[in-house]
Every structure is written in C-alpha cells, then in structure tokens.
Amino acid sequence: MSKVIEIQATESGPDIPLDQKVQVASQWQLIRWRFLQHKLAVVSLFVLGLFYFAVIFAEFVAPYDPEIFIARLTLAPPHTIHFTDAEGNFTIRPFIYRQVKTLDKVTYIASYTEDATVAYPLGLFVHGDPYKLWGLFESDIHLFGMVEHDEETRFSLLGQDTYGRDLFSRIVYGTRISLTIGLVGVAMSFILGVTIGGLSGYLGGRVDLIIQRVIESLRAIPTLPLWMGLSVALPPNWPLLKTYFAIVIILSIVGWTTIAREVRGRFLSLREEDFVGAAELDGASNLRIIFRYLLPSFMSFVIARLTLAIPGMILGETALSFIGLGLQPPAISWGVLLRDAQAIRVLALSPWILLPAVFVVISILAFNFVGDGLRDAADPYGSV
C-alpha cells in the first residue's frame, strides 16, 4: 500500500528515480504485494495449502485406510500422545499406550483406559495399510503412524467412528470431495456467470432485461428447499462420480447468479470508463475491447468474488449430505461424516465424532479470509 501512496504523493518531474520495481510492476505483481500485507489472508492461504495437499495426497497423509474397520475399536477416543513413560523417562520419539476397552456392567457404556505396559512408538513415513495413490502408484508408506504396523490396534489421532474406522483418515479422504466440490462448483458458476453476465452487460436492452428477470426468479427461490428438491430427483443408484457432478450442478444453479450480476455490473460501469471510450475512438474492435480492456479490469474482482463463493458451496454440500440428500455412504465427505453425529447418544459419549465440523469451519474461515485479502488487493489502483 504505502509504496503506491508514496509515488502518487511525489509530484515530480519525469527524471526523478523512484522505486523502479513499483513503476514497472504489472497488475498481478501489485495485487500480490498488497495481498501479502494482509497477514490473516496469508496465514489462511497457508492453511488452505495444507488442506489441498491433503486433497491431492490423501492416501499418503491419512495413516489408515478409511474403509477398514476394527470392531474392537468402535468409538475409541483419541489417543494421548506421550513423551515420558511411567517412570518419568523422557524420550524424543512420541509414543502411545495401548487402549483397553471395558464395558460398564450396569449401563453397558464402553470406556477405554490406557494400558501403560504396552507402548507403541510413533514415527514419520511409516509402513501401514497398502494403497494405490491416484489409482496408479502402489505404496504402503504413510506420513505418520505407529512405527510397527499392527492389524489389531491403531494410532487414533482423532478417535474412531461408530464402526471402528479411523476418523482422521476419513476426514482426510473427506477433503477430497468437500474441498473440490467447492472449486468445481465455483468453476461452473464462473463459466455460466461470466458468459451470461457478460452477454447481459454487453448486449443490454431486451437480452439484459430477460436475463436479469431470470436471475431474480432463481434467487427468489429459497436455496435449501431448491437443493433438496433437486437432489431428491437424483436416482439413488447412480455411481459416485455421477452423483458428485450432479450435486455440483445443483449447487451451481444458484451460485452463478451472483457472479453474473457482478460481471454485468462491472461490464456496465467499465463501458463508461474513459479508457474504454478512448479505445473505441481508436477504432478498437469489440473483441479487442472485451479481451484487452474489460476482462483484465474485472478479472481480479471476479477471482476475489469466486473465493468468497467457495464456502457457500462447501456448506451446501455439507448440509445436503448431512440431511442425507447429498452424497451417500460409502462416499466420504465431511457432510457424510457428520451424519454420524446426528444421534444424541453418540454425541454425548463420543464428542470427537463432531470434529469434521471443525474442519468445515476452519476451511470456510480460511476461504473467507483469503477472499477478503484478495478483494482488498484486487484493485491495486483504487483508493488505498
């Protein structure tokens, strides 16, 4: 910010050397500099980076196969990670104790206690459940886990679910669907929004009128009932991939309208800008004006707007899956995982089942902060 101000405030002749970098900096460089000053956005971007790393390398990041269940570990709580053993000796390598399940004879409530006699050391890049990364590369190396793989016990970072599947592994696999559905959905909304909104703003007149009324009608329908109605119409026997894209389309049906409005508004206001008028007088063709003047001018805004639209998509998928109308198990998404938390009994005794919600919240906050930062940085030429 300050760099730009300094230069504008310097009423100088053309020869005074100023910060050369700023003067020849393109739009995107200025945006990057401005974005980097928004600390919260930078941190959020880092968090999102971690999440998307998990999306890409879910098999590697997750310590266990999300489908393999160990009945003995049903609803086992998260492990406590120890650095000192029972005698008080400190070890650099963290370890966990074996969990022992006891059943209360009166209430039949299962409770887990630590057996301090059996310790399992933890490590990075350990061998575990075999997997095929992206269906291509076979491996059994996981980012972290117990050094000695044991079919009968697990390092339970965030606890086990109602069937004895590792919750953290399932959350990691859940990012695949939950975090990409937002991106794919927003990409679809973007294509629809920019095309239709651009047409509306550029052609104007009757086309504009009709498109705007359609948008208003779509937006007048409450989102959740609309989503529910549409997803009920999906055949239940569709394969996972097909359902996934169907859900994306359902989410984008409403999503594109906001972007179309935004794009139309920008088109209208930019057409009035003097530099666009000047280009017209230069004899620039319509296409040249659109691609050289209009699109670059609002692309940064659109990107910021899109980032802010992703959380809506994520929440939409989570909500639909939570009420059982979105993705169905065995698909793993955060919404699907949260369905387990619908039973009050489970919630009361095993609150860690709610942890996927924490990931939903973190990712949405991160997207919002990044979107905020992008929005502030999007117009590096505006008032600071």
Add this chain to the structure above:
Amino acid sequence: MTAPTIPLGKAGNSNERAIISVRNLVKYFPIEAGFLRRQVGLVKAVDDVSFDLIEGETLALVGESGCGKTTTSRCVIQALKPTAGQVLFQMDGTPAVDLTQLDKKALKVARRNIRMIYQDPYSSLNPRMTLLQIIGEPLVINRAVKGRAELEERVAELLRMVRLDPGAMNRYPHAFSGGQRQRIAIARALSLSPKVVIADEAVSALDVSVQAQILNLLKELQKELGLTYLFVAHNLAVVKYAADRVAVMYAGKIVETAETEALYITPKHPYTEALLSAAPNPDPDTRNRPRIVLTGDVADAGNLPSGCAFHPRCQYAQDRCRQETPELVNVANAGEPAHLSACHFAKELELVGIVVTAAEARNV
C-alpha cells in the same frame, strides 16, 4: 431551423478555412420509464448548434455543467450519434465529408485526424497497460507502424514531445502524477498525427499549477504541429488564456460566440455577463465589482422554458423573451470580427465584462 447564413468563423479572412463545420447539430436523449421502457420525454442536450472550427485556432466551448458542451464535443467525434445535423470535416485538398453519414470503416479513418483528450487522466489511461501499450495502442490498431522497434521509436518520440522521459515507457500509469498522466493522454492523442484535438475539460481535474504547464504544452504543440483545438471547459480563466474564440452554451444552445477578448470585455448576452461576474477575480483592486448571482438552476433540458431558455434567470427578461426564441445573430459593428449573440436585446443592453486593469491593459 434555418442554417445561419452569417459567418461563423472570424470575420471574412480569406485564408481561413473551417476544418470542422458543425451545422444544426441536435442530440436528444429519450427519457424512458416503466417496465417496457416507454419513451416519456426528451432531454434536449444539444439543440440546433452550429459553429465552425477554423484550422489552427483554439475554439472554447464554455458553460455550466449540463449545458451540452461535452455532448456537443462527443457528437463531433461521433462517440455519440447525433439525432440530426451535420458535422463536416475537411482536410487539406479533400472534399468535405459529413462524419454523421460515414460507415464504421470510414469513420475509423477520419478519427485518425480527430482525437480526444479526456478530463480525468486517472480514468482515461488503462491501468493494466504500460505507457508503451497505451500510447502505442492507436498505432497498433490503425496499423500505423511495422514491428516493435518502430513502435518503440514512435512512442519514445511522442513521449519526448510531451516532455516525458522516453525511458519510462515500460512503466504503468500508477507510477505517474496527475499532470504526467495528462501528458501521457496527450501523447496518446497525438500518436496518429491528428489535425484536430478535442480537449474535454483537459485541465479541470488537475492542480492549478499543473494546469498552467499542460496549457502551455498544448499551446506549444499547437504551434509545432499546426493543431486545431476544440476546447471544452468551464473555467473562464483557463479559457481566456487558451482560446482564440469562445462559444458560450446554455441549455443545449450556443448563446454567444466571439473572439475571446471581445467576449470577455464586451459580452453581448446576459448569461455571459453573469458567467464572467462569477469567475473568481484575483485582483484586489477590482474586487468590489458587482456580482450577478443567478437564481434557480440551469434550465432542465428535458423541460425547457418557453422563448429564451435563459429568461427565468435573466435580470433583463421582458415579455418578448418569454414568448420568442432569439436567433443567434451577428451583433458586431461593421468591419469588426463576428460577434454572435442569441439575445433579443443584445444591441440595447450595456453588459459588463471583466474589468481590464491598467496592468492587464498594457499586456493586451
């Protein structure tokens, strides 16, 4: 609407040639209302305007906001399609063409010779393009240069012309101050070696100190390149300095045209008199001059008063003014340069112009 037969340029000097002749220019904007966008009225932004732009001169269009001066200039360059009227453009040795009748292709060619400078140098330069791209854009679009080397050479030459460092051509507009940006805008306007430059409030967005620099630059360029300026402005001090002739507009019509000095010293229209009296006067010796404070707003171009559009605000208004629309006629004495006024009483009224101080009189 009759075409004026009186001379619109300076008094019949034979070596003067109108490069642009505007004849009976009309621009109405429809007022639309309701769901079906029915037309419910007309804004008469420009209503029967005629003037000549003489080669090599600077003609200023002045008036309050909303008087139609900017619309007129946009209609001249065909950025707005006029509702009616002609804009005749005549280059040396070619027959005059009516810009309003040209197709897109011919207009593109004509516009190489008529260029525009905008008011706000912050919005008239694309912030996403470097100087090289901005100034070079007209050259590229009109295929006036071959290859990047020639383009850079031409842009460097243009930057030197507007007294900017050619080494700055890879910088973006955000690296420049308002005055420098306006120089860039001028370089862009001059890139195709035009004959006519329309300056739409070209200095009003700038600091007063910078205004003078830009005005001087424009004057120097006019001398060097033989440019003709149509100068749209509302600042009378700027106009007095920059213009050879002035056309005062009110409610879409020209109400007075004269050479700058004549118009400032002996205005022939009450509106001009009021405008002049409202101009800030830096001279303490004459600060007690009477000020004419106009009541009411500028006439609503969508609902013009009957007769002379200025009559509701005119202190000299009579019954005739309410009924009859005055024609723009020459009121100059025989032998003097043309001085046109659209006032029924232009010859009778003794109107006060600016008071010329002794010091100024010596300079004149």
